[in-house]
């Protein structure tokens with residue numbers, strides 16, 4: 001796939017269809033890939049990669065690429081296309097600035113899962129079909145892709161590209177995903193158990209704000225939490241209340257706009273399953289207003305910014321409240 | 324040198340915590356390890372290193388400094404410092420142990436930071452030599468030996484035993500208090516473990532990385548065109564600064580309680596847009612300048628002002644944690660040649 005992507009990108013650069021290319025750059029090790037912009041063929045040939053570790057969603061970078069003008073070739077995986085559409089809907093990117101090639105994706109690996117399985121001192125990682133071989137200074141390890149696949153990919157919501165100018169590889173289907181399983185488990189807990197669960201998770205937060213900064217739905221020019229005159233600015237959670245509130249407020253803020261791309265959980269250095277907060281909102285929206293997937297359509301009013309006669313009434317809180 | 328069987332390591336922890344509060348690296352829900360107060364049942368982690376460094380025990384992420392109570396026109400200044408208890412931290416790796424020396428240069432030079440000094444004075448550091456260094460480790464680039472960590476007491480672990488050697492008066496005192504549990508042993512008892520770690524270190528991909536390139540003309544590094552490419556992917560999250568054992572910048576903030584002010588400090592990050600914000604604004608307006616600051620500080624300014632000591636210990640945390648995998652190693656490799 002990498003070769004095909006590079007040669008198509010070179011063609012589009014050469015015939016003037018695009019001015020630059022956004023993709024992923026080879027890292028220091030095999031797995032530490034960095035989002036990057038490429039300006040010419042030589043650049044692409046030496047630095048561009050597309051492999052199992054290109055999970056990073058490039059959508060957030062497209063906001064600043066739009067501001068720079070010109071035409072950018074963006075390679076988007078199915079989940080990335082939902083983020084792109086959502087950014088379009090929110091007027092954060094302009095469609096005419098991008099030439100989109102939708103790339104087929106069968107799931108990305110998560111280096112943390114490889115590490116959790118005990119692999120350290122990694123020298124190289126290769127994959128063939130479903131097999132992933134990790135060679136380390138302490139010996140080789142064999143995994144199947146399902147052992148090391150990223151959580152969000154193991155519960156992928158869709159292999160379908162919702163926006164593209166051309167496709168590379170196959171376009172898939174919207175999947176019947178298991179992504180709400182854990183949310184259901186949490187819903188079945190008693191309030192005390194659930195509180196314990198979230199305290200355990202959220203108390204590891206270091207307030208780096210990586211989750212916010214990477215989030216394609218968090219594109220405010222100045223976040224209230226960075227604004228000294230807002231009265232809410234904080235660089236460190238002084239107490240557990242603040243820690244909880246930050247995450248709950250953020251989840252509310254992106255509710256109805258979060259496409260469940262999973263970037264927040266991917267980047268969290270403390271491995272906090274932030275996607276579960278967002279999925280709870282998505283599940284609730286589905287139940288209260290009918291199935292809705294943010295980013296699936298551009299010209300649609302989301303349920304939280306729309307009014308219909310049969311919208312749920314505030315009293316729903318009492319009916320659902322005790323869970 | 325002393326030894327104790329690994330089967331009895333919990334007894335050792337119990338004995339230490341009977342005298343002083345003890346922190347050891349222990350795993351949490353996410354499988355990462357954190358310095359945790361030892362209680363019955365807390366198990367020493369097998370992980371190479373903790374998610375956050377040991378820095379927080381001496382320089383906490385949030386720390387109260389002083390408070391003010393106001394009544395009419397009167398302001399009362401209240402010293403909120405409490406009596407600091409003695410504590411022991413066990414399992415600090417050589418890289419983190421070396422980071423204390425860097426923090427000391429900042430906080431213990433004139434004017435001395437009394438909050439930090441108190442914690443340093445009350446803390447006893449028991450380091451633990453590494454057994455399984457990782458591909459992200461490059462402590463040796465900064466002259467740190469992972470097989471021979473500094474500290475008040477250095478420890479080594481093989482399959483059966485933990486070996487201990489005290490290096491300071493504080494360490495001596497603690498070993499003395501534990502002597503009923505310990506068996507005296509040969510000074511060379513840990514030599515095999517040391518040799519094994521050294522051999523692995525040589526095989527690791529970053530073992531040849533050297534920061535020497537950065538001792539030259541600092542302006543040429545500052546003005547390098549390469550920053551324009553390097554900073555681009557940085558999302559300015561500050562994760563790298565928060566997990567770093569040597570990052571030492573903090574902000575001082577006032578919290579208005581309605582009846583007065585609680586003044587506290589908290590870790591700050593040069594990656595943030597409001598870092599060193601002044602009445603006239605911030606001196607670094609773009610992410611390029613902020614990103615450059617972090618690496619200029621560690622690789623150029625710090626050694627310039629501190630007898631050539633770099634502000635990085637090669638722990639590799641920023642390599643593992645940056646959401647976009649941009650880090651000090653990539654910066655060193657990319658800019659090294661420009662520093663001449």
Ligand code: SF4
Pocket residue numbers: 204205206207208209210211212267268269270271272274
């Ligand atoms: S990325 Fe993780 S640690 Fe950082 S602020 Fe978000 S939840 Fe907290």
Ligand code: SF4
Pocket residue numbers: 563566567568569570621634635636637638639640641642651
């Ligand atoms: S800059 Fe990175 S490698 Fe160096 S001490 Fe800090 S976290 Fe560790």
Ligand code: SF4
Pocket residue numbers: 371372416417418419453456457460461462463468469636637638639
């Ligand atoms: S950087 Fe060196 S001292 Fe630190 S954990 Fe790795 S091998 Fe050990």
Ligand code: SF4
Pocket residue numbers: 556557558559560561562563564594644645646647648649650
């Ligand atoms: S270098 Fe990486 S970890 Fe540091 S602020 Fe930038 S994106 Fe965050």
